[in-house]
Amino acid sequence: LIELQNITKTYQIGAIEVPALCGIDLRIEENEYLAVMGPSGSGKSTLMNILGCLDTPSTGVHYFAGERVSELSDDRLAEIRNRKIGFVFQTFNLLPRANAATNVALPMIYSGVPPDERKAIAAEALKKVGLGDRIEHRPNELSGGQRQRVAIARAMINKPSIILADEPTGNLDSKTGEEIMQLFRALHDQGNTIILVTHEEYIAAHTQRVVRLLDGHIESDKPNGRK
């Protein structure tokens, strides 16, 4: 499904080069359930942005569903990002002036779902993440963990076949975190592919494979024993 061959990513600040990924080889099959772990600054979000077709590598080859991502048209990339991949950002990236329902419905506007249907689907998605009583709140009228859950609901709304979630439970207590993991489990059981960045072992315990990064390299890539 996804293949990375010798991927590097180097950021440029003025004359300074900041290497974030230094030669990553990774192969992910359909319906896998992966955790990406590693120290702060080791390159997890950079890797997720490339997997999600949100950023391009500096060097290396990236295949998505058999196609070379570097040769895809902008329209094809936009379609992949909107329909095939659901992305939960580490910084949520919600629209500050829109309420929770509008934020969750955003991907459906791009995919052409009619307004009444969008409203009903968004309300249902917010109930699923425990925010049925916060539908009209704007991001600054929500707690940190509630904003995170709006971002999770938004990522799932177009029923994408791949979910990329960067630290989805970083602001959630363990009970609420477990509720979110039940949602991901259901998506995985339905045949979807799940890739999570986490620093919490109890979250990684839900996955079937753990890829550990260290200084932009893959330090280890092992099955995780959860059936």
Added chain:
Amino acid sequence: LIELQNITKTYQIGAIEVPALCGIDLRIEENEYLAVMGPSGSGKSTLMNILGCLDTPSTGVHYFAGERVSELSDDRLAEIRNRKIGFVFQTFNLLPRANAATNVALPMIYSGVPPDERKAIAAEALKKVGLGDRIEHRPNELSGGQRQRVAIARAMINKPSIILADEPTGNLDSKTGEEIMQLFRALHDQGNTIILVTHEEYIAAHTQRVVRLLDGHIESDKPNGRK
């Protein structure tokens, strides 16, 4: 040192009232080391904003160092916020167009430290949180956990006697999280008061008292056994 008597906080959204704190009584002595825990949306950040004199309660009485906060002048409040209290926000609240050193130095500008001294103290503080090689990076050129550590360095820069940290390790792997907890431990040993919001048990294990919130109430307030 700090006393809250029957504190409530109700947010207003149009005609809707959102109760966040519903009658909080809390007494914190000097040099205590407290964790505030509880489900997402239970009122932890709202409580921290009141303790940090960043927001006012709807009803109830708040004493800080023997003074009634509601009767303090704006100048006295600004002095307390700048000199006595260091605040690590759940959303970091860094200046996006300033680099890490400038962000960390910000409280020293208000307290009148000369520029050369500020620069040296800021660089030292960033080294202490493991960011000696990221001093000139702006927030969008840093990873999530690196931004969090800039916010932690900034909170400590004026050597405040009270540190309020809202989920300071939410984006950090456990090794980096433990390094930050060593910093807090040193501050506590020097006589400072530390109040942390966390949802991670291994972080709460470092503290001496755990206050658990549930739906805007204190569900329990117990010593934590760490000597």
